[in-house]
Amino acid sequence: MNDFALFWEWLSFGMRWLHVVTAIAWIGSSFYFVALDLGLHKRPGLPEGAYGEEWQVHGGGFYHVQKYLVAPAHMPEHLTWFKWEAYTTWMTGFAMLAIVYYAGAELFLIDPNVLDVSAPVAIGISIASLAVGWIVYDLLCRSPLGMNDTRLMLVLFVVLVFMSWGYTQLFTGRAALLHLGAFTATIMSANVFMIIIPNQKVVVADLIAGRKPDPKYGRIAKTRSLHNNYLTLPVLFLMLSNHYPLAFATQFNWVIAVLVFLMGVVIRHYFNTVHARKGNPTWTWLIAAILFVVIMWLSTVPKVLTGEDRAAAGAEPFLASAHFEAVRDTVMGRCSMCHAAEPAWEGIHMAPKSVRLDTDETIAAHAREIYLQAGRSHAMPPGNLTGVTPDERALIVAWFEEARGN
Incomplete structure (x- = not known):
C-alpha cells in the first residue's frame, strides 16, 4: 500500500511537470506569433499574396518572416504545424485532473456542505461541464454574435462570470477555481483542434488541388486565436490558485476569478498594443494593480459584507x-x-x-x-x-x- 502511495505521488509529480513543459511550449509559441502578427510591416514589393513582413534578431542570427493572409501561390516544400503543444497541454492537464481530483474526489472535489453527491456523480458533472462549455462557446461564435468581436467577447465574459459562480455551487473552492481554468483551457485547446488546424488543412488542400483558398477560413481561425490570446493569463492564474487558499478557499473566490479575467484582458491589451506599435498604454498596469489589490482585500474581507457578525x-x-x-x-x-x-x-x-x-x-x-x-x-x-x-x-x-x- 505504501509503495502504491509513493508511485501515485510520483505519477502526480511527473504528470504535473509534463503539463508545465507542454504549456510553456504552447503559450510561448502562441505569444510569439501574436506579437509577430501585430508587428508586421507592409511595404511595396512584397511577394504576391504577402500581407506583411518582419525582420527579427535572436541567438546571433537574423530572421526574415513574411505572412500570407490567405496562402502563398504554391504549397511550400517544408511546412511546420503548431498543434501538438496545445493537444498535449490539454491531455496532460486532464490527466492531472483525473489523478488528483477524480481519484481523490472525497478530499479535493466534493464538499458535502456545498453539494452532497457521490464521487461518480461529481466526476460526471466535471466532465459534462467541460464538454458543454465548448459546445456553448462554439455555438455563440457561430451565431450572429460572432460577426462582432467586441459584442461576442462581452457575451463570453458573462458566460465566464456565470461559470465562476456556478462551479463554487458544485465543488470545493480548490476544485471550483481549478475547473474554471480547465473549462477555459478546454475551449482554448478545442479552438486549435476543432477550428484553427482544420481550417488550415482546408487551405492546404486547396493549394495542393490548385484551387484558390477561401479567406474566410483564415479569418475564423484568427478570431479563435485572438480569444486564446486573451484567455491565457487568467488560465495560468487559475491553475496556480490551488496552491493558494486565500484565492480559492475564501468567501468571494468566484469574484476573485472574475477579476482575474479582467486583469488578463488589460495586461494582454498592453502587450498587444505595444507589439502593434500603436502606443504604450501604461494605464493598463495601474488598472491591473488596482484589481489585484481588490483581490487581496476580497480574500480576507470581514464577512460583515454579507450580514455575518x-x-x-x-x-x-x-x-x-x-x-x-x-x-x-x-x-x-x-x-x-x-x-x-x-x-x-x-x-x-x-x-x-x-x-x-x-x-x-x-x-x-x-x-x-x-x-x-x-x-x-x-x-x-x-x-x-x-x-x-x-x-x-x-x-x-x-x-x-x-x-x-x-
Whole structure:
C-alpha cells in the first residue's frame, strides 16, 4: 500500500511537470506569433499574396518572416504545424485532473456542505461541464454574435462570470477555481483542434488541388486565436490558485476569478498594443494593480459584507494562553488524523507535505499555515471533512493575530 502511495505521488509529480513543459511550449509559441502578427510591416514589393513582413534578431542570427493572409501561390516544400503543444497541454492537464481530483474526489472535489453527491456523480458533472462549455462557446461564435468581436467577447465574459459562480455551487473552492481554468483551457485547446488546424488543412488542400483558398477560413481561425490570446493569463492564474487558499478557499473566490479575467484582458491589451506599435498604454498596469489589490482585500474581507457578525472574522483579541488551549484541541481533533507521524485517515500514509500537527510544538511551529489554511480560508481540511466550525476558525484567527500583536 505504501509503495502504491509513493508511485501515485510520483505519477502526480511527473504528470504535473509534463503539463508545465507542454504549456510553456504552447503559450510561448502562441505569444510569439501574436506579437509577430501585430508587428508586421507592409511595404511595396512584397511577394504576391504577402500581407506583411518582419525582420527579427535572436541567438546571433537574423530572421526574415513574411505572412500570407490567405496562402502563398504554391504549397511550400517544408511546412511546420503548431498543434501538438496545445493537444498535449490539454491531455496532460486532464490527466492531472483525473489523478488528483477524480481519484481523490472525497478530499479535493466534493464538499458535502456545498453539494452532497457521490464521487461518480461529481466526476460526471466535471466532465459534462467541460464538454458543454465548448459546445456553448462554439455555438455563440457561430451565431450572429460572432460577426462582432467586441459584442461576442462581452457575451463570453458573462458566460465566464456565470461559470465562476456556478462551479463554487458544485465543488470545493480548490476544485471550483481549478475547473474554471480547465473549462477555459478546454475551449482554448478545442479552438486549435476543432477550428484553427482544420481550417488550415482546408487551405492546404486547396493549394495542393490548385484551387484558390477561401479567406474566410483564415479569418475564423484568427478570431479563435485572438480569444486564446486573451484567455491565457487568467488560465495560468487559475491553475496556480490551488496552491493558494486565500484565492480559492475564501468567501468571494468566484469574484476573485472574475477579476482575474479582467486583469488578463488589460495586461494582454498592453502587450498587444505595444507589439502593434500603436502606443504604450501604461494605464493598463495601474488598472491591473488596482484589481489585484481588490483581490487581496476580497480574500480576507470581514464577512460583515454579507450580514455575518464581524466577530466571525476574528477581530477581537484574547489572552494567548487561553487561545492556544482551545486551538490545540481543535487542531488535534480536526487535523492530526492526517498531519501526524502515523496518519489514521484511510488512504493517507504520510503527513501531507510533511506537516505534523500532533504536538504543542509542531502546532506552534506551523501557526502561520494553520492561520492561512484553516483560519483565514477554508482550504483545510479538504471539503471540511472533519467539520471545523466557523467559531473554531475564528478562534484560530484570533490566536494567530493576538500572538503576532495585530
